[in-house]
Amino acid sequence: MNIRHILTAGGLAVLTLGSSAGAQVIGGDLNINGSSDDVHFFGGQMRINGEIDGDIFAISGDGEIDATVNGNLEVFGGDLELHGLVMGDVDLAGGDIEVTAEIRETINVGGGSLQISGPVHGELNAAGGSVEIGSTVGDDAHIAGGYIRLTDASSIAGKAEIIGAEVHMDGRFEGRISIEAEEVVLSGRFLDEVEILAEDVRVAAGAEFSAPLRVRGPSEPVIEAGAVVPDDSYEEEGFNFGARHWNKVDFQIDGPVRLMGSPEKFFGATFYGLSFLLGVFAVLLTPRGVGKIARTFRSRPIASMVLGFVAIPMSIVAMVMLTVLLAITIIGIPLILLVWPLYPWVMLLGFAFGGIVIGDLIFNRSHAERGLGLAMRSLSLLLVLVALFALSQVGAIGIPVAFLTWAAGLGAWMLSFGNKNQDETSQRSEPPRRDPEPEIEAEPDPA
Known part of the structure; x- marks a missing residue:
């Protein structure tokens, strides 16, 4: 799987954790021959045949679908092949993509090499x-x-x-x-x-x-x-x-917007860039703490998501209440000037942790207990944030994906404060074992 495959899968991996499904599979390879329910899959290779009565949502490596899908189909991964019939909408993103299936509604395809030959009614x-x-x-x-x-x-x-x-x-x-x-x-x-x-x-x-x-x-x-x-x-x-025709080209740059792009794109890129820098600093300064956050999300993904969802809006309420309490005292007023500037950086760091935990989930499937190295963790964070920024240009998908990533990172960060490494806890609570010394029987006195 090359870089463009990884970017797409990394950018959309968090959707699997936040979606409800009748048949949800995380990890390994998938081989399905017909299903009477929705199919949600996040893992390795994928092959789907037969008739699927519901929707298909998958984030995978290479995938082949030769089926009748009575709902919508969303697949993101490596090289993909789609044959058969899809009654709903189709969204595909990956490397090399081949589509011969009949599509009854709209089809959206993005990838390296595309071959589309099936009839599209929408x-x-x-x-x-x-x-x-x-x-x-x-x-x-x-x-x-x-x-x-x-x-x-x-x-x-x-x-x-x-x-x-x-x-x-x-x-x-x-x-x-x-x-x-x-x-x-x-x-x-x-x-x-x-x-x-x-x-x-x-x-x-x-x-x-x-x-x-x-x-x-x-x-x-x-x-x-x-x-x-x-x-x-x-x-x-x-x-x-x-x-080719340089003598007929008229260059015009009308202000900074033309130079930098639209304001939302410029500030969006700044947001993701600062998140990456904060994440890298955290990885370098507190590698153990970052590893604990990643392990917390692996062990408690749903709890992390829920806590993050609650914490994001409640953080504003908490800041207002804290401001009121500090304003009551003269000593607390200077602290207000310190707390509010720190607030956006803390929330931005929570988003960076979201990219870290998603990157760890994707790139650290074989040695979850050991964690990623500093370089690989930084690289995985970069790939996830690049994919998220690319998705942010598509508002319908990019905004909810970014919010889910933010919730995952912030929630895992908060939960990690109460989690201690089990190995450390066991070492502190249990004294080291010693093998019992062999008993030596006293020899009888010859006298």
Whole structure:
């Protein structure tokens, strides 16, 4: 399993601990042939066949699903294969992903290399390094990637928005098409307007357009003989996707927002960066304490979650009450100026501990009693926080995942104050054992 697989699994691992399921499996490999209930899995390799009456939620290594799923399907892991039929929505994230299944609702796919050829009745959303689509899509499509190819078997009934480095489009497209890329090759049939912003555009022989083709970019489109383009227009515009035409590129930076990104992205990155630094300091300064927090979460994950959920809102109430009590006395007023600045750092450290315990849960499956080393614990924290930051760009998923991580870390931290290492306790309470000395029988006196 490579780094991108680990990032995805690490970022979403906490969801398994907070979800309720009819059939929940944590650890090991999974092999299921049919189920009358939901399937929730967090572990190694996965193989699911037969008919699943409920939903599937899984965080795994490599996985293969060849089943009829009557609910929704969410799988995050390594290399994934999906065959059969899914009646609900599909969410897939991983390395190399192959989908031949029929999808009755919406499908969202993200990974390294994507191959999607099964029919999709709803919306298609796909992003990856290499994306190949050979599906009939009944609704809109949104596709992003380095290399994108829609084969002659593809068909999109709705609108299509495509962003990529190299885009090849064959097949049939009934809705409006919007493309932004470095290089675009069109060889399919287009029934609605096509608008392209690209460095290089080529309309291959055999392409058919029933509506206008609008191209913007630093160079005019190349239309080969045999292409049917009744209405086309070109507008020169500087474009810096691949930076081939430097003399026609107009650089503009309009203030710090354009330089740093949107404010929420900038401050979000700062939040995760500070969490990482605090976590690393904690790992270096108190490795035993951090190890105790990780062991506490392993032994009491549900209690840690519940306590964290309660502690987060109650901490604000406690701070207000403490402020009132300190304000009553003159001596306590200066302490207010000390307590409130420390509060956000304490809560931020709780989030860092959440990344640590999740990283320990993922990367320390073989030697849980020994714990991770300093370097590996810091690396696992970095990978988890990077994955969480990537998920934070998707509000529907990122916010609850971050909150669950925060609750896990804060709750495990609080519980660890009352937990003592059993080995240490036993050593203090029990005196060291000594083997009984052999009894020596006195020899009879010869006299």
